[in-house]
Amino acid sequence: MANHDIHLTVRRGTVHALCGENGAGKSTLMKILYGMQKPDEGTIALDGEQVALHSPGDAIARGIGMVHQHFMLADNLTVLENTVLGAEKLHGIGAGARARIQEISDAYGLGIRPDVLIEDLGVADRQRVEILKVLYRGARTLILDEPTAVLVPQEVDALFANLRELKSEGLTVIFISHKLGEVLSVADDITVIRRGTTVASVEPARTTPKQLAELMVGSELPSPETRESTVTDEEMLTVSDVHLSATDSDGVVRTVLDGISFTIRKGEVLGVAGVEGNGQAELVEAIMGTRTPDRGTLTLDGTDLSRSSTRARREGGIGYIPEDRHRHGLLLDAPLWENRILGHVTERPNSKGRLLDLAGARKDTERIIAEYDVRTPGIEVTAASLSGGNQQKLIVGREMSHHPKLLIAAHPTRGVDVGAQAQIWEQIRAARREGLAVLLISADLDELIGLSDTLRVMYRGRLVADADPAVITPEELGSAMTGAASGHLSAADTTAAAPKGGEK
Amino acid sequence: MSTSTPPAAPTAKKNPAVDAVARSAARDRVLLGIAAPVLAIVAAIVISSLVFLASGENPFRAYGIMADYGHYSDSQVWIINKAVPYYLSALAVAVGFRMNLFNIGVDGQYRLAAFAAAAVGGAVALPGALQIILLIVIAMLVGAVWSGIAGLLRTTRGVSEVITTIMLNSIAASVIGYFLQDGRLAVKDGNLLHTTFLPESSHFFSFATHPKPVEGFVVIAVVAGALYWFLINRTRFGFDLRAVGASEPAAEASGVSVKRMVVISMLLSGAAAGLVGMPTLLGESFQYGTDFPAGIGFTGIAIALLGRNHPVGMGFGALLWAFLDRTGSRLEFEGYAQEIVGVIQGVIVLCVVIAYEVVRRYGLRLQQRKVGEELAVLARTGDGTADNSDKPEVTA
Numbered sequence: 001m002a003n004h005d006i007h008l009t010v011r012r013g014t015v016h017a018l019c020g021e022n023g024a025g026k027s028t029l030m031k032i033l034y035g036m037q038k039p040d041e042g043t044i045a046l047d048g049e050q051v052a053l054h055s056p057g058d059a060i061a062r063g064i065g066m067v068h069q070h071f072m073l074a075d076n077l078t079v080l081e082n083t084v085l086g087a088e089k090l091h092g093i094g095a096g097a098r099a100r101i102q103e104i105s106d107a108y109g110l111g112i113r114p115d116v117l118i119e120d121l122g123v124a125d126r127q128r129v130e131i132l133k134v135l136y137r138g139a140r141t142l143i144l145d146e147p148t149a150v151l152v153p154q155e156v157d158a159l160f161a162n163l164r165e166l167k168s169e170g171l172t173v174i175f176i177s178h179k180l181g182e183v184l185s186v187a188d189d190i191t192v193i194r195r196g197t198t199v200a201s202v203e204p205a206r207t208t209p210k211q212l213a214e215l216m217v218g219s220e221l222p223s224p225e226t227r228e229s230t231v232t233d234e235e236m237l238t239v240s241d242v243h244l245s246a247t248d249s250d251g252v253v254r255t256v257l258d259g260i261s262f263t264i265r266k267g268e269v270l271g272v273a274g275v276e277g278n279g280q281a282e283l284v285e286a287i288m289g290t291r292t293p294d295r296g297t298l299t300l301d302g303t304d305l306s307r308s309s310t311r312a313r314r315e316g317g318i319g320y321i322p323e324d325r326h327r328h329g330l331l332l333d334a335p336l337w338e339n340r341i342l343g344h345v346t347e348r349p350n351s352k353g354r355l356l357d358l359a360g361a362r363k364d365t366e367r368i369i370a371e372y373d374v375r376t377p378g379i380e381v382t383a384a385s386l387s388g389g390n391q392q393k394l395i396v397g398r399e400m401s402h403h404p405k406l407l408i409a410a411h412p413t414r415g416v417d418v419g420a421q422a423q424i425w426e427q428i429r430a431a432r433r434e435g436l437a438v439l440l441i442s443a444d445l446d447e448l449i450g451l452s453d454t455l456r457v458m459y460r461g462r463l464v465a466d467a468d469p470a471v472i473t474p475e476e477l478g479s480a481m482t483g484a485a486s487g488h489l490s491a492a493d494t495t496a497a498a499p500k501g502g503e504k
Numbered sequence: 505m506s507t508s509t510p511p512a513a514p515t516a517k518k519n520p521a522v523d524a525v526a527r528s529a530a531r532d533r534v535l536l537g538i539a540a541p542v543l544a545i546v547a548a549i550v551i552s553s554l555v556f557l558a559s560g561e562n563p564f565r566a567y568g569i570m571a572d573y574g575h576y577s578d579s580q581v582w583i584i585n586k587a588v589p590y591y592l593s594a595l596a597v598a599v600g601f602r603m604n605l606f607n608i609g610v611d612g613q614y615r616l617a618a619f620a621a622a623a624v625g626g627a628v629a630l631p632g633a634l635q636i637i638l639l640i641v642i643a644m645l646v647g648a649v650w651s652g653i654a655g656l657l658r659t660t661r662g663v664s665e666v667i668t669t670i671m672l673n674s675i676a677a678s679v680i681g682y683f684l685q686d687g688r689l690a691v692k693d694g695n696l697l698h699t700t701f702l703p704e705s706s707h708f709f710s711f712a713t714h715p716k717p718v719e720g721f722v723v724i725a726v727v728a729g730a731l732y733w734f735l736i737n738r739t740r741f742g743f744d745l746r747a748v749g750a751s752e753p754a755a756e757a758s759g760v761s762v763k764r765m766v767v768i769s770m771l772l773s774g775a776a777a778g779l780v781g782m783p784t785l786l787g788e789s790f791q792y793g794t795d796f797p798a799g800i801g802f803t804g805i806a807i808a809l810l811g812r813n814h815p816v817g818m819g820f821g822a823l824l825w826a827f828l829d830r831t832g833s834r835l836e837f838e839g840y841a842q843e844i845v846g847v848i849q850g851v852i853v854l855c856v857v858i859a860y861e862v863v864r865r866y867g868l869r870l871q872q873r874k875v876g877e878e879l880a881v882l883a884r885t886g887d888g889t890a891d892n893s894d895k896p897e898v899t900a
Contacts, residue, residue: 290756311759320757328757331750333868338743343758345743354740377878385872 005197006042010141010189015163015173017187019180020216026176026193030143033174034066035059046141065139067130069146073118079129080114083136090136104135108165123276124155131162141172148182149414149443152275153478160186180209180216192216216418230267231453235299236437237264237287237406242296244279244286244461256282257293258461264406264437269428271440271452271469275481279461280441281323284410287439288320289313301405314343319404321395321412323441325388329395332384336376337365339383340398347402364401372397373423389420396424400431407431410441425451445474457481457489465489532874536867544859548852555847561840569838570831579830581716586826588725588783589614589797591819593804595732596647596776598813600665602736603749603769609669610777611801612676613650617643618781619680619699622792623689625785626700635705640782647778648771650676655770659763665770673801684794698793708786721783728779729815745769777801806853812860825849 006029010016020026031037033044035053043050046062053059056066073082083101084093091097098114105112110128118126127147134142144163148156163173163186177183183190184204192200192215200215244257257279264270274280285291287298289310297306305313314320320343322328330339341350341361349360365379372393376386383391392412399407409428413421428438428451442448448455449469457465457480465480467489480489556563573579593610600607607613621643630638654668683689690697710717736742747755748765756762780800785792807825811818832845 288757309759309761310756311761314759322757327751327753329754331747331754334746334750341743342747342754345740345747345758351740356738356740356743358738377875381871381875382868384868385875 006193007198008191009201010172010174012047012172013167013170014188015167015175015186017175017177017183017190018193019177019183019190019212020193026145028196029193030066030145030174030176033059034064034143060137060139063138063140064143065134065137065141066143067127067134067145067147069149071126071130073126073129075119076117078115078117079112079121079132082118082129083114083133087133087137090138100136101132104132107169108135109162124151124158127151127159128162139171141174142166143174143176145176147175148177148179152443152481153445153475154482156182180212184209184212229453230433230435232266232268232435234266235263236266236268236301236435237439238297238299239263239287240297240299242283242286242293242298244282244291244293246282256461257286260296260461260463262456262463264439266435266437267432268453269432269438269440269451271442271448271455272458272463273442273445273448273455273477273481274458276443278458280410280458282461283458284320284323284408284439284441287313287408288318311346315346317403317405319399319402319407321392321399321407321409323410323414325391325395330383330391333382335382336369336374336379336386336394337362339394340365340368340379342398344398344402368394368397368401372400372427373420387417389416392416393420393423396427400427404431404436406437406439408439408441411443412440413442413444413447445477449474449477457485532867532870536863536870540860540863541856543863544852544856547859548848548855551851551855552848555844555851559841559844566835566838566840566844569834570828573834574827574831577713578715581713581718583823583826583830584722585719585783585787586829587819587822588719588722589780589800590803590807590825591725591822592728592776592783593780593800594807594811594818594822595728595804595815596773596780596801597804597808598811598818599732599769599773599776601749601808601813603745603765604752605766605769605773606666607651607654607669607770607773607777608666608805609651609654609672609676609801610773610780610804611799612669612673613647613774613777614643614780614801615680615796615798616650616676617647617778618785618796619684619792620646621782622699622702622785623683625702625706626791629703629705632705635703636708636786639702639706639786640779643782643785644775644778647776648774651770651774651777652767655767658770659766665766680792684792690793693793696793696795698789698791698795700791702786702790706786707790708783710787719783719787721787724779724782728776729819732776733815741768780804806849809853810856812856824852 008018008029018026018029028037032039033053035055035058038054044053045051046064051058051062053062053064059066074085077085080098080101081093084091084097091100101112101114104110110132112128112132118129121129131142131144147159151159160182163175166173167188175183175187184207187204190202190204190207190212191198192202192212194216202212202215240261242257242260243255245253246256247253260279260283262270272280272283282291286293286296289305289308289312297304299305300313300316300318303316305316308316320329326332329342331342334342337358338361341356344350345356349357349364351357352360362379368374369376369379374386374390374393374397376390383394386394392415396412407428412424412428416424425447428436428440432438438451440448440451449472452469455467455469455472455477456463457467457477459465459481464486465488467477467480472489476485476489479485553563556566574583593614596610596613597607621639624642625635625639628638629635650672651669654663654665654672657663657668658665684697684699686692686697690699709720711720734742736746744755744760744765747758747760748762752762755765781792781796784797789796803825807818807821810821810824828845828849832842832848835844836842
């Protein structure tokens with residue numbers, strides 16, 4: 001049901017971009033090409049020859065490799081070990097494999113260090129290892145599923161340089177993305193998918209981001225931009241001098257949060273920019289109470305919550321949209337109405353006294369589904385059967401239903417389609433108008449700049465810089481995220497604020 | 505730039521096509537619910553028959569003997585009485601299972617609990633029901649303390665409860681062995697050592713059935729099952745417990761203190777385990793001796809698996825197990841190997857576990873497909889906003 005009437009022709013030695021909203025059917029199409037799913041009808045031809053791909057094994061044997069959106073690497077193994085894992089028969093696991101890896105790395109400019117542990121690598125390096133793995137298995141056609149979602153602008157450029165290298169060596173790259181600027185800069189051909197069918201094939205030279213976006217969405221684009229300021233003088237959340245150290249897997253104690261202090265006022269959205277892994281997740285956990293900081297205080301609306309349990313903090317008015325909704329936001333095998341209870345089990349309408357109020361919870365789930373436009377046949381289906389955007393809408397609806405004082409939104413629109421994205425932004429804006437304080441953490445710089453009233457940059461556990469979202473550009477923010485700048489970032493050229501939100 | 509207005513909610517209005525899909529989904533749920541046990545039973549019978557055939561026996565004659573022997577009333581009384589401790593043991597295990605804790609230590613917990621109750625009961629004599637209540641409370645407390653040790657070790661030192669509970673089984677056996685000696689807490693009776701007999705006031709009531717009475721503890725078992733159901737499904741505590749079982753990080757983020765839940769559920773599991781020895785102690789033996797039944801804790805694991813942690817399912821599981829125990833002993837007289845019943849019991853547990861998992865996965869896939877179909881129906885019947893490519897983000 002996901003896809004119908006898909007026509008896709010990819011020329012050898014090109015980068016072919018496949019774009020469409022989340023849930024448009026891109027991933028399903030890729031699963032079919034990679035043999036993970038079988039098409040009901042239609043054919044796949046490779047080099048003019050019709051092929052039937054029954055499993056990823058078939059696809060690999062025919063030179064098709066896939067780099068998944070979520071990396072599939074063992075953290076505690078080295079690059080070499082991860083590469084040969086499952087492909088031991090090709091070049092063994094010793095010197096032969098090492099030589100081959102070096103050869104591939106040199107040929108395509110991947111800069112691989114075979115003996116480094118995966119856990120010591122950054123996101124961009126991990127991605128290169130994934131690409132290496134695919135090439136090592138002899139792939140001539142690479143499928144990259146949203147490879148730029150986790151990268152900062154500078155890393156994206158490096159990745160694109162790698163892709164051009166691959167292309168010049170005669171390899172074919174199929175590149176899935178919904179970031180149009182990137183698509184236009186790297187692709188030779190573009191195919192747009194909407195609602196499970198191919199709606200257009202365009203050449204990048206003859207199209208603009210706006211046209212492409214309208215093809216993708218079928219209508220005009222939403223923007224995260226916030227117009228009028230609703231920031232008040234009343235302090236809602238005050239975090240002062242929070243320190244947190246953690247022991248990593250080697251037993252080394254590292255400082256994860258180093259003297260974090262900030263204040264969010266009522267009606268203010270504070271955006272935290274940063275490359276993932278610089279302490280943002282730990283900051284959220286420290287505020288939620290799932291991690292105990294070494295020192296520092298936390299005050300919400302005049303109440304000291306530094307020593308409170310997670311539950312008390314939630315009851316005290318902290319709403320939470322977690323970064324990883326599958327791990328922290330949902331019980332995947334439980335029905336929607338149980339997921340509606342999660343996190344608010346002590347509050348009405350979910351419970352009365354110590355007993356659950358099943359009827360109340362069910363009724364309120366129906367309300368959330370209607371108000372927040374969660375597309376589902378009913379409240380008895382499991383959370384796992386909804387698409388990512390609908391899962392996220394359910395979470396947003398749940399958290400907003402308890403009228404939080406502070407909303408922690410970690411990557412609130414990651415992996416969410418454009419329509420749902422617009423709704424989530426609108427809901428955050430609406431709540432902000434009523435005095436909600438929001439801590440926004442996002443890797444989507446347009447979203448950060450567009451939604452935030454104040455921006456801070458996090459680097460190695462410290463808030464190193466602040467910026468005014470009205471004048472900063474994604475590029476400037478991106479370079480501050482790599483630690484290149486600190487203090488107050490002021491744009492040299494204030495007209496640079498013009499493209500904000502425009503490319504999303 | 506303008507923001508596109510959110511489209512009207514498709515669920516707000518009734519759509520006959522969707523209703524049809526929803527009805528068929530409900531029908532599927534019922535069918536799947538029945539499919540799992542039926543599949544398990546058929547598979548178990550087939551495999552057991554093969555085992556009989558492989559040992560050169562006629563499986564149908566064996567089933568005939570079992571069915572015939574099981575329908576005598578003395579067999580039925582025996583089966584019910586035997587099923588009561590099995591059921592309580594399964595409940596104790598299930599409390600842990602619901603939050604992914606594997607309490608293998610029910611065996612040690614109930615034996616130590618029964619021993620403590622027997623020792624106290626032999627020494628004091630309170631009037632009437634008070635004595636019984638005292639003994640039951642002691643048993644539950646001792647069981648809870650014994651499993652609580654495992655809970656504390658897990659939360660404070662991170663030791664797996666699988667390891668600690670099984671170790672505590674051995675320690676419990678040694679502790680009992682130490683005290684169950686002449687001159688300590690035991691008296692010698694022929695070849696056996698046992699605690700002094702409980703006074704008359706400790707005897708639990710029984711139903712005057714023919715030819716033998718059904719022990720009154722069956723009432724306690726039913727009440728315990730109902731309490732378990734209520735606690736798990738209807739209370740905030742039960743929701744927290746299930747949330748931890750379903751996803752520890754999600755539960756933690758939702759505000760559940762996972763460590764506290766581990767300790768509390770181990771205590772509850774141990775308290776339920778404390779009841780396991782009570783039907784025997786208060787209704788049958790009236791003392792704790794070297795011949796006190798052992799191993800019920802492990803049977804409880806099998807029955808909890810068999811009953812899928814559901815109070816009614818475990819009830820059937822316990823009765824089935826007792827039925828096999830009873831009729832299996834008959835097979836011996838008819839010339840079958842004694843071990844055959846153990847094999848059948850093992851086969852049943854395996855078949856149930858596998859069948860349920862197979863059906864669960866199939867059901868999940870079916871549901872995901874249905875959700876997609878349903879949204880497609882919505883899209884086709886005029887509500888153009890539904891995205892018919894909406895696909896689940898996770899697959900089982």
